[in-house]
Amino acid sequence: MRIALCGGTGDIGEGLALRWAHDTDHEILIGSRDPEKARAKAEEYETELDERGIDRTVKGFENGMAADRADVVVLAVPPYHVRDTVEGFADRLDADTVLVSPAVGMQRDDAGLHYHRPSEGSVTAVAAATAPEDVSVVGAFHNLSAGRLADLDAELDQDTLLVGNDEDAVDVVRLLTEEIEGLRPLYVGPIDNAPEVESLTPLLINLATYNDDLHDAGVQFE
Amino acid sequence: MRIALCGGTGDIGEGLALRWAHDTDHEILIGSRDPEKARAKAEEYETELDERGIDRTVKGFENGMAADRADVVVLAVPPYHVRDTVEGFADRLDADTVLVSPAVGMQRDDAGLHYHRPSEGSVTAVAAATAPEDVSVVGAFHNLSAGRLADLDAELDQDTLLVGNDEDAVDVVRLLTEEIEGLRPLYVGPIDNAPEVESLTPLLINLATYNDDLHDAGVQFE
Numbered sequence: 001m002r003i004a005l006c007g008g009t010g011d012i013g014e015g016l017a018l019r020w021a022h023d024t025d026h027e028i029l030i031g032s033r034d035p036e037k038a039r040a041k042a043e044e045y046e047t048e049l050d051e052r053g054i055d056r057t058v059k060g061f062e063n064g065m066a067a068d069r070a071d072v073v074v075l076a077v078p079p080y081h082v083r084d085t086v087e088g089f090a091d092r093l094d095a096d097t098v099l100v101s102p103a104v105g106m107q108r109d110d111a112g113l114h115y116h117r118p119s120e121g122s123v124t125a126v127a128a129a130t131a132p133e134d135v136s137v138v139g140a141f142h143n144l145s146a147g148r149l150a151d152l153d154a155e156l157d158q159d160t161l162l163v164g165n166d167e168d169a170v171d172v173v174r175l176l177t178e179e180i181e182g183l184r185p186l187y188v189g190p191i192d193n194a195p196e197v198e199s200l201t202p203l204l205i206n207l208a209t210y211n212d213d214l215h216d217a218g219v220q221f222e
Numbered sequence: 223m224r225i226a227l228c229g230g231t232g233d234i235g236e237g238l239a240l241r242w243a244h245d246t247d248h249e250i251l252i253g254s255r256d257p258e259k260a261r262a263k264a265e266e267y268e269t270e271l272d273e274r275g276i277d278r279t280v281k282g283f284e285n286g287m288a289a290d291r292a293d294v295v296v297l298a299v300p301p302y303h304v305r306d307t308v309e310g311f312a313d314r315l316d317a318d319t320v321l322v323s324p325a326v327g328m329q330r331d332d333a334g335l336h337y338h339r340p341s342e343g344s345v346t347a348v349a350a351a352t353a354p355e356d357v358s359v360v361g362a363f364h365n366l367s368a369g370r371l372a373d374l375d376a377e378l379d380q381d382t383l384l385v386g387n388d389e390d391a392v393d394v395v396r397l398l399t400e401e402i403e404g405l406r407p408l409y410v411g412p413i414d415n416a417p418e419v420e421s422l423t424p425l426l427i428n429l430a431t432y433n434d435d436l437h438d439a440g441v442q443f444e
């Protein structure tokens with residue numbers, strides 16, 4: 001499978017790129033608005049994998065070029081760029097491409113971070129509203145610590161929540177999640193259930209703020 | 223310590239009453255709008271504890287009578303009764319009483335349950351806005367499965383999140399939480415951070431809806 005990480009130069013993109021490159025044989029494409037930056041980061045990831053004895057080609061492209069070539073496109077961009085990013089390559093996506101939305105809108109006050117709910121209900125819903133009709137959107141990876149994901153020495157041993165309206169698309173993301181060692185995907189229903197999933201991200205950050213031993217904490221449901 | 227469970231005839235009240243009666247020596251008062259119902263339930267709890275070889279007195283009172291006598295008052299009532307309940311006994315609370323708010327407002331749609339945020343920001347904030355000034359409010363126990371809590375044979379082994387503006391009051395609830403075997407209290411900051419904590423409750427219920435093996439699931443942060 002070919003996976004494009006749009007915004008793959010950012011922290012969550014880096015983590016997912018390294019983990020999939022490390023744990024699977026899927027082809028990994030790094031996307032950025034700036035193709036030079038994408039290529040530089042892709043090379044960095046190759047070097048890191050090479051140092052671990054893993055001979056991997058990771059290629060960098062402009063976001064639209066990466067998405068055009070991929071079966072699965074992860075929107076690893078800031079939440080306020082999800083709409084632009086999808087609009088930018090919507091007409092170049094194949095039918096059956098699966099879009100994955102991990103972004104969360106947040107606002108800070110004196111107490112901590114808070115979920116900033118877009119008028120569509122969630123960032124995942126923004127992606128779904130912007131995507132072409134034959135392209136399915138799955139919300140996933142919202143609640144993973146980017147730092148822990150990008151540190152290949154760190155054990156994950158955590159759950160990540162999936163929301164989506166299309167069963168086949170959810171199954172694709174479920175398998176891709178299971179292929180990352182230590183990640184368990186848990187389905188939580190249609191995209192209408194994304195707000196409560198996305199709300200977990202500011203909670204995890206607040207928890208880290210008030211508990212020194214819970215930096216980069218993940219979540220397990222048992 | 224004397225703990226009043228207002229709405230202690232309901233499911234979360236029952237769970238906390240049984241666990242504290244089983245695991246600690248604190249005096250447990252069951253509160254209800256109907257004192258007869260409170261006394262009947264208190265007797266039921268006594269019987270259940272007695273069957274486990276634990277000789278415990280659990281007394282039932284009208285909510286205000288229970289709160290009047292207690293050091294810690296748990297508002298184990300439905301979210302839309304939190305304001306009424308606190309108003310009903312506000313003038314009878316001693317200074318330094320700690321009010322504990324576990325209730326969460328939720329709404330159902332076709333996909334699942336959703337967090338229903340009160341205009342105050344959270345149910346915990348509603349309790350804080352209604353309580354007398356010298357009475358501190360701590361949000362806690364939102365994310366515990368009532369069924370698992372009330373089943374004394376069930377292992378808990380889960381985390382519960384605390385929010386509160388007053389350190390001493392948070393410490394009281396932290397200790398009371400630690401005294402329940404298998405519960406780990408985690409502080410997440412002031413009451414302004416309660417919305418993200420309360421949002422976890424509909425998420426857990428949606429998770430149970432879509433995953434047969436996650437009925438009564440709790441959460442661990444690691």
